[in-house]
Amino acid sequence: MTDEEIxxxxxxxxxxxxxxxxxxxxxxxxxxxxxxxxYGNKYYAIIFRHEFTKxxxxxxxxxxxxxxxxxxxxxxxxxxxx
Numbered sequence: 210m211t212d213e214e215i216x217x218x219x220x221x222x223x224x225x226x227x228x229x230x231x232x233x234x235x236x237x238x239x240x241x242x243x244x245x246x247x248y249g250n251k252y253y254a255i256i257f258r259h260e261f262t263k264x265x266x267x268x269x270x271x272x273x274x275x276x277x278x279x280x281x282x283x284x285x286x287x288x289x290x291x
Contacts (some may be wrong), residue, residue: 212284213243218263219226219265219287226264233261256283266290 210218210289220243224230233255248250248287262274264289277286 212247215284215288215291216243216246216291219256219284222291223261223264226254226267228260228264232258253283256287 220230222231223233227267246255257274257278259274263270264276266273273286273290279284280286
């Protein structure tokens with residue numbers, strides 16, 4: 210999967226998990242912004258928010274958030290759970 214696909218699917222999973230799309234700074238179904246978020250790793254500010262990790266990982270959000278933070282490639286970590 211490309212980084213753009215991982216990011217898009219991760220956002221979809223977080224939205225399904227209960228986070229408000231506005232909190233992700235992405236209007237629902239307006240996924241053309243993902244390329245912009247990938248540039249300069251701007252997505253870090255979103256995927257490391259506790260609201261995102263809680264919606265994406267569920268009950269084990271603290272553990273997985275910490276593991277994702279420690280990995281060199283956080284998008285590849287997210288990809289394992291898609």
